[in-house]
Amino acid sequence: MNDRTRFIIIRKPFVEEAEAISALMAINAEKGLVLPRSVDDIRNAIDIFLAAELDGRIVGAVSRYDYGQHLMEIRSLVVADDVGKLGIGTMLLKVLIRNLHHEGANRIFALSYSPYFFRRNGFIEVPRESLPEKIWKDCQFCKDRDNCGETALLYAPEQPVEN
Numbered sequence: 001m002n003d004r005t006r007f008i009i010i011r012k013p014f015v016e017e018a019e020a021i022s023a024l025m026a027i028n029a030e031k032g033l034v035l036p037r038s039v040d041d042i043r044n045a046i047d048i049f050l051a052a053e054l055d056g057r058i059v060g061a062v063s064r065y066d067y068g069q070h071l072m073e074i075r076s077l078v079v080a081d082d083v084g085k086l087g088i089g090t091m092l093l094k095v096l097i098r099n100l101h102h103e104g105a106n107r108i109f110a111l112s113y114s115p116y117f118f119r120r121n122g123f124i125e126v127p128r129e130s131l132p133e134k135i136w137k138d139c140q141f142c143k144d145r146d147n148c149g150e151t152a153l154l155y156a157p158e159q160p161v162e163n
Helices: 015-030 039-044 088-102 115-120 132-137
Strands: 008-011 049-054 057-068 071-079 107-112 123-126 151-155
Touching: 008 088, 015 039, 015 049, 015 057, 015 071, 049 088, 057 088, 071 088, 088 115, 107 115, 107 123, 115 123, 115 151
Parallel strands: 071 107
Antiparallel strands: 008 049, 049 057, 057 071, 107 151, 123 151
């Protein structure tokens, strides 16, 4: 079976899959791409995750954080290295954005060390200071707060999201 005939399923993960998601997070956290998330943390927040399944294996995940007032953050977007060129990250992102829009979110943002990926998917760069909710929640406690390498990006609603 070649990559074009494989089926990737984007779905809500089961609690039992928290360990697989945490393992993906750990690999990407070691590379400095995301913050690590414990199995318990993921298990307790499983309802805010989406997972990508390929051939019965969890190969990607993404979560969100609700700041209220229609502001949502896309967080913890990870894809297994061995399937990195199949578009799984883009699939996860688009499904999550579509779900968030259905829930009434009109401001969706991400902080990323990979801004090109988000720009390619309809996000625009914004100053971190334009997201005070994020700064007060997480950034003020971060060890890299004074030397942050992440780029703040906001989803531009005029960019259509493909289904």
